[in-house]
Amino acid sequence: MNYCNLITIFAFINLLVSIPHGYSNYVETKAGQFFSSGHTNNWAVLVCTSRFWFNYRHVANTLSVYRSVKRLGIPDSHIVLMLADDMACNYRNPKPATVFSHKNMELNVYGDDVEVDYRGYEVTVENFLRVLTGRLPPSTPRSKRLLSDDRSNILIYLTGHGGNGFLKFQDSEEISNMELADAFEQMWQKRRYNELLFIIDTCQGASMYERFYSPNLMALASSQVGEDSLSHQPDLGIGVHLMDKYTFYLLEFLEEVHPASQANMNDLFKVCPQSQCVSTPGHRTDLFQRDPGSVLITDFFGSVRKVEITKDTINLTSPVEPPIKRSGSSDIQIESLTYVDQLPVAEIIHQKPKQKDWHPPDGFILGLWTLILLVFFQTYGIKHLKHIF
Amino acid sequence: MAAPLTLLLIVAVTIRAVLFRSSLAELISARVEVVSPLNAWKRVVEGLALLDLGVSPYSGDVFHETPLMIYLFHFTVDYAEIVFIVSAYFVDCLSCFLKPLDRAKMFRKQKYALESDRYSADCLELLRSPKEMFYIPLKVAMFYLLNPFTILSCVAKSTCGLNNAIIALFIFCTLKGSALLSGILLALATYQSIYPLTLFAPALLFFLQRLYIPVNLRRSSFWFFTLQYAFMYVGSLVVITGLSFFLLGSWDFIPSVYGFIFSVPDLTPNIGLFWYFFAEMFEHFRLFFSCVFQINVFFYTIPLSIKLKEHPVFLIFMQIAIISIFKSYPTVGDVALYMAFLPAWSHLYRFLRNIFLVSCVLLACSALFPVLWHLWIYAGSANSNFYYAITLLFNFGQILLVADYFYAYLRREHHLTHGLYLKKKDGTEATLVLK
Numbered sequence: 001m002n003y004c005n006l007i008t009i010f011a012f013i014n015l016l017v018s019i020p021h022g023y024s025n026y027v028e029t030k031a032g033q034f035f036s037s038g039h040t041n042n043w044a045v046l047v048c049t050s051r052f053w054f055n056y057r058h059v060a061n062t063l064s065v066y067r068s069v070k071r072l073g074i075p076d077s078h079i080v081l082m083l084a085d086d087m088a089c090n091y092r093n094p095k096p097a098t099v100f101s102h103k104n105m106e107l108n109v110y111g112d113d114v115e116v117d118y119r120g121y122e123v124t125v126e127n128f129l130r131v132l133t134g135r136l137p138p139s140t141p142r143s144k145r146l147l148s149d150d151r152s153n154i155l156i157y158l159t160g161h162g163g164n165g166f167l168k169f170q171d172s173e174e175i176s177n178m179e180l181a182d183a184f185e186q187m188w189q190k191r192r193y194n195e196l197l198f199i200i201d202t203c204q205g206a207s208m209y210e211r212f213y214s215p216n217l218m219a220l221a222s223s224q225v226g227e228d229s230l231s232h233q234p235d236l237g238i239g240v241h242l243m244d245k246y247t248f249y250l251l252e253f254l255e256e257v258h259p260a261s262q263a264n265m266n267d268l269f270k271v272c273p274q275s276q277c278v279s280t281p282g283h284r285t286d287l288f289q290r291d292p293g294s295v296l297i298t299d300f301f302g303s304v305r306k307v308e309i310t311k312d313t314i315n316l317t318s319p320v321e322p323p324i325k326r327s328g329s330s331d332i333q334i335e336s337l338t339y340v341d342q343l344p345v346a347e348i349i350h351q352k353p354k355q356k357d358w359h360p361p362d363g364f365i366l367g368l369w370t371l372i373l374l375v376f377f378q379t380y381g382i383k384h385l386k387h388i389f
Numbered sequence: 390m391a392a393p394l395t396l397l398l399i400v401a402v403t404i405r406a407v408l409f410r411s412s413l414a415e416l417i418s419a420r421v422e423v424v425s426p427l428n429a430w431k432r433v434v435e436g437l438a439l440l441d442l443g444v445s446p447y448s449g450d451v452f453h454e455t456p457l458m459i460y461l462f463h464f465t466v467d468y469a470e471i472v473f474i475v476s477a478y479f480v481d482c483l484s485c486f487l488k489p490l491d492r493a494k495m496f497r498k499q500k501y502a503l504e505s506d507r508y509s510a511d512c513l514e515l516l517r518s519p520k521e522m523f524y525i526p527l528k529v530a531m532f533y534l535l536n537p538f539t540i541l542s543c544v545a546k547s548t549c550g551l552n553n554a555i556i557a558l559f560i561f562c563t564l565k566g567s568a569l570l571s572g573i574l575l576a577l578a579t580y581q582s583i584y585p586l587t588l589f590a591p592a593l594l595f596f597l598q599r600l601y602i603p604v605n606l607r608r609s610s611f612w613f614f615t616l617q618y619a620f621m622y623v624g625s626l627v628v629i630t631g632l633s634f635f636l637l638g639s640w641d642f643i644p645s646v647y648g649f650i651f652s653v654p655d656l657t658p659n660i661g662l663f664w665y666f667f668a669e670m671f672e673h674f675r676l677f678f679s680c681v682f683q684i685n686v687f688f689y690t691i692p693l694s695i696k697l698k699e700h701p702v703f704l705i706f707m708q709i710a711i712i713s714i715f716k717s718y719p720t721v722g723d724v725a726l727y728m729a730f731l732p733a734w735s736h737l738y739r740f741l742r743n744i745f746l747v748s749c750v751l752l753a754c755s756a757l758f759p760v761l762w763h764l765w766i767y768a769g770s771a772n773s774n775f776y777y778a779i780t781l782l783f784n785f786g787q788i789l790l791v792a793d794y795f796y797a798y799l800r801r802e803h804h805l806t807h808g809l810y811l812k813k814k815d816g817t818e819a820t821l822v823l824k
Binding site: 361 | 463573
């Protein structure tokens with residue numbers, strides 16, 4: 001009997017001892033995951049490219065994504081909002097200072113605290129590309145810059161009128177899918193993003209992500225090549241279509257996301273199936289390193305900070321884990337991407353050989369002075385030599 | 390004579406030293422009237438810096454000095470100011486020393502002419518006496534050293550001062566009678582800028598006169614001496630050019646220096662006549678006009694030599710004046726050189742007709758140059774026409790000056806042989822007109 005008690009007490013004590021040990025192990029693994037998640041800050045670039053009153057829905061699209069992104073935590077300082085026209089204060093707007101998403105006017109996506117960074121005619125292809133690549137003149141204010149770094153997750157949302165391989169800006173110019181792909185490559189080379197989510201809601205939107213070739217890009221589009229993206233419903237009071245179908249259902253989906261939700265990208269891919277959207281939304285994840293199922297919506301749409309409170313000290317001995325290998329393709333070995341050696345420092349600070357000053361050749365000096373002496377003695381006669389020597 | 394000269398030298402040194410150390414020095418070095426692309430000090434420094442970097446100084450259109458200048462400045466670039474002051478002294482000392490040389494010969498000639506009745510009887514007042522000529526050397530020195538143009542040119546460290554020194558040395562050696570030195574120095578002057586080539590004729594005439602060889606194209610003695618002198622000149626030119634080749638090891642300097650002088654590619658405004666024309670002319674006329682303008686410099690040599698073959702010293706003066714008016718990149722330093730010789734012809738004063746006009750024009754233009762430059766470049770309320778108008782007027786004044794002296798000289802010669810008070814055939818007073 002005593003023996004049994006001893007054993008149970010012993011086991012109990014073991015259990016008690018091992019629980020904190022197990023707990024600290026758990027904390028250390030969590031800490032390992034904490035530092036391997038990849039991104040530390042979030043940015044969003046939301047662009048509406050069309051102007052004129054009848055393109056009300058594009059502005060509403062952009063504003064609804066803006067609203068969601070802001071609601072989920074990305075501050076205005078990290079959002080670059082580009083609206084090509086002002087619908088809220090348009091003289092044709094019967095409900096001024098509002099932009100509605102639904103004909104029941106239940107959601108005013110304009111709100112009270114919209115900060116538009118590029119407005120009106122400032123929304124051009126050049127400005128958009130300059131924002132992405134960061135090559136802005138020194139006088140540009142911070143609010144107009146995309147100050148991302150290599151640990152930023154960026155959401156880029158484009159909407160407007162588009163076609164096979166292009167997106168129209170302001171009814172006068174267009175950006176091609178190759179330009180966009182090159183811009184993203186520039187961003188990658190300059191380490192301006194960690195992961196990038198690209199969403200486009202235009203006709204034949206899938207053509208815009210066909211040419212991407214930089215790593216860590218995930219793209220979604222509202223329609224495939226050859227299909228048109230359709231608008232949702234017109235509002236007879238306002239007189240125009242208020243929103244596009246894809247973004248409408250995207251907004252519906254995002255309204256249910258909150259900062260702590262664990263919804264992942266696979267759910268996002270299911271937004272607006274063909275039955276609802278008429279067009280077939282497409283997505284592209286082959287350039288993305290992680291499994292889309294493990295990517296949270298809030299990784300891109302929100303600014304979720306990872307905070308773990310612990311009362312124990314943690315020894316961080318292991319380095320950051322490399323990204324988790326994709327479960328799908330095991331035969332392709334993707335090596336973890338590291339910094340390229342951009343500045344060959346060793347070559348820069350090697351000592352230059354000291355320059356020697358130029359000196360006239362000795363033969364020249366000799367010849368010149370011999371001539372001068374010859375002329376002198378020729379002119380003044382040999383008889384002077386007697387007096388010199 | 391020595392004391393006033395020393396005083397003059399001290400005053401000149403003081404003025405130049407004060408200006409060198411003041412803030413005006415940079416201002417003056419940048420003025421286009423004082424420096425030209427051929428002789429700017431900035432370009433000399435640039436050329437030497439390029440050489441230190443291992444690049445040919447003639448690469449890029451910056452440096453247009455001759456290699457011997459590179460050699461000189463390589464050793465004296467830190468003492469440049471002293472070099473320029475010394476070269477200025479060279480000029481005036483030589484100018485003032487050549488006067489006595491000329492004097493003795495001239496007095497002798499006068500005496501012979503008087504005695505042989507070649508001069509008419511009533512021209513005694515035209516003859517030059519030692520007394521009046523005593524102070525001419527000092528005046529010449531003063532005219533050069535204290536001339537504002539010379540001071541500006543020296544403070545700007547323009548190598549025009551060195552060119553002037555070489556020409557003055559050449560005149561000195563010519564008047565001294567040493568044909569070899571004269572040939573060598575003329576070659577050096579030609580090597581620096583091509584225009585002193587025209588001084589070959591007056592120097593030749595002087596030597597012929599000195600050696601009593603008549604200037605007759607059919608005489609063999611004439612050709613003999615001409616060939617000798619030409620050989621010395623051309624030979625030394627070849628030697629100097631060869632030496633320049635050996636200094637830098639390439640022939641780069643020929644298109645950079647001589648090609649530059651002839652083809653006038655740099656159209657920075659200066660006090661010359663080339664820049665405005667060439668700025669507005671069409672490309673396919675450029676060759677034609679540059680030929681015309683360059684021939685204009687050399688063109689006056691033959692007619693003037695024929696007219697002034699007995700007066701080679703005056704011919705030298707005329708030639709220098711013509712060079713400094715019509716050369717492709719003149720500066721005020723070139724103007725100062727021939728102005729220094731004006732006191733030597735002070736006896737012509739009574740025959741000068743336009744001296745007031747000329748002096749007013751020259752003074753006014755010199756004052757207006759910086760004004761109109763400022764109005765054109767800085768204020769923007771004038772344009773290049775204003776500046777060119779003043780340039781034209783300045784050159785016109787110079788030409789008038791030279792023509793006036795020419796007229797006065799010829800008139801004096803005429804009076805010497807035909808009497809001071811000319812009478813027409815019917816006895817009334819006649820006037821003399823230069824045709």
